[in-house]
Amino acid sequence: MADRFISETIYQIFLSSPSYHRWHAPISGKIVKSYIINGTYYSEPLFTGTTNPHNNHTHIDGVDIVTAETYLTFMVTRTVISIEADDPSIRTVAFVGIGMAEVSTCDITVKEGQHVKKGEQLGMFHYGGSTHCLLFENAVNATGFPEKGGEWNVSVRGELVVVQ
Numbered sequence: 426m427a428d429r430f431i432s433e434t435i436y437q438i439f440l441s442s443p444s445y446h447r448w449h450a451p452i453s454g455k456i457v458k459s460y461i462i463n464g465t466y467y468s469e470p471l472f473t474g475t476t477n478p479h480n481n482h483t484h485i486d487g488v489d490i491v492t493a494e495t496y497l498t499f500m501v502t503r504t505v506i507s508i509e510a511d512d513p514s515i516r517t518v519a520f521v522g523i524g525m526a527e528v529s530t531c532d533i534t535v536k537e538g539q540h541v542k543k544g545e546q547l548g549m550f551h552y553g554g555s556t557h558c559l560l561f562e563n564a565v566n567a568t569g570f571p572e573k574g575g576e577w578n579v580s581v582r583g584e585l586v587v588v589q
Contacts, residue, residue: 426458426507430519434561436570436586437494438579445581446550450541451559452518454510459533459547461504467526470496494556497525504531506547515588519560524550544582559585 440446470493504522522531530551535541561567566589571579579585 429562430560433563434567435558437558439556448547449582450543450545452510453543454508456535456537456539457509458507459537461531464501468500498523516562521558523556525555
């Protein structure tokens with residue numbers, strides 16, 4: 426199914442430790458695929474050349490945080506849940522849960538073939554900070570994402586995006 430999502434819209438967000446760590450269906454539809462990809466535990470990319478000129482200590486700036494999330498998306502334990510939408514204009518949406526840092530458990534609570542309603546629980550992380558992505562299929566016009574760099578959480582089952 427990966428070719429359906431190449432060069433298309435991906436929405437990725439960070440969840441801090443006190444954030445809510447259960448996943449809910451972003452759309453109503455049928456679970457097409459659900460699986461876990463085992464990965465490393467507490468892995469971080471090495472950064473070079475990111476020193477603070479005032480005290481010569483290394484630091485991670487906003488660009489490096491994006492690099493770290495990209496790295497973690499490929500290296501750590503993650504889960505993939507693909508949902509074929511009831512609304513044909515939405516097509517298929519893929520959720521990817523990525524267990525960052527000390528998170529090594531991705532717990533899926535739905536089964537392939539199961540129908541879910543928007544807002545229904547799909548699964549959860551166990552402890553700690555993490556990130557997750559929503560991937561939209563080719564030719565799906567997804568707009569209205571929360572502003573980049575926001576320092577607040579979207580309400581549980583709150584609106585993330587609008588598909589035109």
